[in-house]
Amino acid sequence: MQVLVVEDDAAIFEPLIAGLRRNGFEVQHTAGGRAVAALVKEHNPDVVLLDLGLPDIDGLDALRDVRRFSDVPIIIATARGDETDRIIGLEIGADDYVVKPYSIRELSARIRAISRRRRNEVTSGTDRVTVDRNRHQVTVDGTSVELTAKEFELLAVLAEDPGRVVTRQELFSRVWDPVWVGSGKSLDVHIATLRRKLGDPALIETVRGVGYRMATQ
Ligand code: CA
Numbered sequence: 001m002q003v004l005v006v007e008d009d010a011a012i013f014e015p016l017i018a019g020l021r022r023n024g025f026e027v028q029h030t031a032g033g034r035a036v037a038a039l040v041k042e043h044n045p046d047v048v049l050l051d052l053g054l055p056d057i058d059g060l061d062a063l064r065d066v067r068r069f070s071d072v073p074i075i076i077a078t079a080r081g082d083e084t085d086r087i088i089g090l091e092i093g094a095d096d097y098v099v100k101p102y103s104i105r106e107l108s109a110r111i112r113a114i115s116r117r118r119r120n121e122v123t124s125g126t127d128r129v130t131v132d133r134n135r136h137q138v139t140v141d142g143t144s145v146e147l148t149a150k151e152f153e154l155l156a157v158l159a160e161d162p163g164r165v166v167t168r169q170e171l172f173s174r175v176w177d178p179v180w181v182g183s184g185k186s187l188d189v190h191i192a193t194l195r196r197k198l199g200d201p202a203l204i205e206t207v208r209g210v211g212y213r214m215a216t217q
Helices: 010-022 036-043 059-067 083-091 104-119 149-159 168-176 185-198
Strands: 002-006 026-030 047-051 074-079 096-100 123-125 129-132 137-140 143-145 204-207 211-214
Touching (some): 002 010, 002 036, 036 059, 047 059, 047 104, 059 083, 074 083, 074 104, 123 149, 129 149, 149 168, 149 185, 168 211
Parallel strands (some): 002 026
């Protein structure tokens, strides 16, 4: 898997590149934002890791440039406290973010999760439940089910990897607000409605105190 690392700070990118290579990734690197779009065009990486504080152009502008022609997965790297940049980044098309300082292990896990998500993007689910993101369609035992946008998104996240426990925090940050903190009543309400609409509550299992998962049987 090929990763394009966009980072101007040598104290970060040197160990980062070495670490990613040790984890089995092929890495390309640029220290500026202006070159990003051309590099994506030329090398077609699987994932872009994009620092937002760059010396030539703003990382968010580099992100916009790439999004004009490519839907390559992009993970933005932001400084702690830079919530505004993070939210704008996600709004203009970043797929995920890491907060500096992040570990190679965390980053590798996120890169793998994103590529897994991409593979499952079109249709995912189980023998009984299918989620088709392109058609925005859900079926249970072959019968299509009408869901609201939030319910659909919630089910789509659970269906990416049936059997995996998706934490409440992850569901909240991916379906509602990337920087959510709170009690999460609306999550439980949406899950309850979703179970009712799917017609079989056992299709979504509760893992008490942790989150939810899609049943594999
Ligand atoms: Ca920087």
